[in-house]
Amino acid sequence: DSGVTQTPKHLITATGQRVTLRCSPRSGDLSVYWYQQSLDQGLQFLIQYYNGEERAKGNILERFSAQQFPDLHSELNLSSLELGDSALYFCASSAHPDGNSPLHFGNGTRLTVT
Amino acid sequence: GESVGLHLPTLSVQEGDNSIINCAYSNSASDYFIWYKQESGKGPQFIIDIRSNMDKRQGQRVTVLLNKTVKHLSLQIAATQPGDSAVYFCADPGSRDNYGQNFVFGPGTRLSVLP
Numbered sequence: 001d002s003g004v005t006q007t008p009k010h011l012i013t014a015t016g017q018r019v020t021l022r023c024s025p026r027s028g029d030l031s032v033y034w035y036q037q038s039l040d041q042g043l044q045f046l047i048q049y050y051n052g053e054e055r056a057k058g059n060i061l062e063r064f065s066a067q068q069f070p071d072l073h074s075e076l077n078l079s080s081l082e083l084g085d086s087a088l089y090f091c092a093s094s095a096h097p098d099g100n101s102p103l104h105f106g107n108g109t110r111l112t113v114t
Numbered sequence: 115g116e117s118v119g120l121h122l123p124t125l126s127v128q129e130g131d132n133s134i135i136n137c138a139y140s141n142s143a144s145d146y147f148i149w150y151k152q153e154s155g156k157g158p159q160f161i162i163d164i165r166s167n168m169d170k171r172q173g174q175r176v177t178v179l180l181n182k183t184v185k186h187l188s189l190q191i192a193a194t195q196p197g198d199s200a201v202y203f204c205a206d207p208g209s210r211d212n213y214g215q216n217f218v219f220g221p222g223t224r225l226s227v228l229p
Binding site: 002004033035042043045048055056058090092097098099100102103104105106107108 | 146148150155156157158159160163203205207208215216217218219220221222
């Protein structure tokens with residue numbers, strides 16, 4: 001068990017809808033990352049937060065947004081959903097934001113857009 | 115540009131044999147590398163990491179080798195077991211700017227352990 005908790009585990013919704021994915025980092029970790037993993041694709045970096053502040057951004061769509069709250073949990077909001085947004089969304093956390101410590105991943109949220 | 119990739123998409127080994135999974139990286143400034151294991155239905159699990167001031171690091175049944183000259187690293191699994199069947203990813207911190215970082219992951223190698 002990595003200590004990173006993601007909810008929900010599964011989400012099925014229709015095109016055009018909006019969903020929120022939630023992540024609680026490992027105890028003591030201040031940095032949170034979101035990754036997208038599509039079928040037969042690798043892990044694509046979306047965004048990183050550290051202690052509530054955005055630190056790095058990947059190829060995250062404008063329809064997607066995230067935030068990290070004072071209690072360090074994070075939410076990823078996906079809006080105007082399209083079929084192509086169907087994927088596994090992983091949250092990871094690390095002790096430091098600078099790439100000198102490993103990421104620890106949750107078990108993901110599987111999003112299906114119909 | 116920066117990229118981390120794996121040479122082989124699939125690898126099949128006999129139970130009890132040793133496995134070697136390879137990874138090439140393109141950013142010569144990369145100084146930290148991690149191997150992850152992802153089982154079906156689960157998130158990537160940290161296996162072992164290595165910093166660029168080392169050539170080799172050993173864990174329990176796993177060894178990571180780093181060759182900075184050719185920008186290559188490998189993961190060796192000794193006495194491969196059925197439970198080792200998974201997809202293995204290598205990763206490095208990508209475009210680190212001392213403010214934030216985005217770990218870049220290779221496409222992964224699927225390891226299948228044959229009975």
